[in-house]
Amino acid sequence: RRSISIFLGAGNFYIPLFEEALESYQLPLELKYLPIIESALNPKATSRVGAAGLWQFMIATGKQYGLEVTSLVDERRDPIRSSEAAAKYLRQLYDIYSDWSLAIAAYNCGPGNVNKAMRRAGEGDGKKDFWAIYPYLPQETRGYVPCFIAATYVMNFYHKHNISPALAKRPIVTDSVHVNKRVHFQQIADVLHLPPEELQILNPQYRKDLIPGTAETPCPLVLPANQVCAYVLSEDAILAHNAELYARRDVVE
Secondary structure, three states, X not given: OHHHHHHHHHHHHHHHHHHHHHHHOOOOHHHHHHHHHHHOOOOOOEOOOOOEOOOOEOHHHHHHOOOOEOOXXXXXXXXXXXXXXXHHHHHHHHHHHOOHHHHHHHHHHOHHHHXXXXXXXXXXXXXXXXXXXXXXXXXXXXXXXXHHHHHHHHHHHHHHHOOOOOOOOOOOOEEEEXXXXXXXXXXXXXXXXXXXXXXXXXXXXXXXXXXXXXXXXXXXXEEEHHHHHHHHHHHHHHHHOOHHHHOOOOOOO
């Protein structure tokens, strides 16, 4: 009950991002509940096998769908970029199987395992679906589609079970700016009088609290909507604040 309450509160921030990505690929909006069972709506979640982010992409799959993963940036943790990649991946899976239960299962264990289960289930008459191949799927995937059904139910009918959304710990109204210089979260926090933790929550893709922006490849910075104008007006002061402390070291002495 406590977890569902937290999901409902966090969903006020994340669900609109998921819906926008799904809508752009003409996918069912109910798929917005997949990240609940993938990551418990934690963008910094990492599985034991190395999948990361809200949608739990492996590095190879993430790069295949255009997500940058370096020592400084991990776009698998970026709610917007990872949602776009997940929607594209789900679209392709549905185009393969023309069945959402199979597409969702393939999202969890990969198309190879689903194809293998379909072969093991036999070539009998009738269209194969998740329940027909259930005994031949990996154990985790057997529970994955039922978990998705349960998450979809409880996120829509929580009020019938006396569950209320928790207070969200992040600003609901946000905006973004593009940063074309290297800047540290602490510099922004000191000048704009923001908690560094808030910047970390809003920008989970930056692994070292450092935005590695350049003129050629500017990087997005998400801020509370009421702070965006302040950032633009104070950008020079932010870059100059403790500049020597956060300067990039190009020469080893």
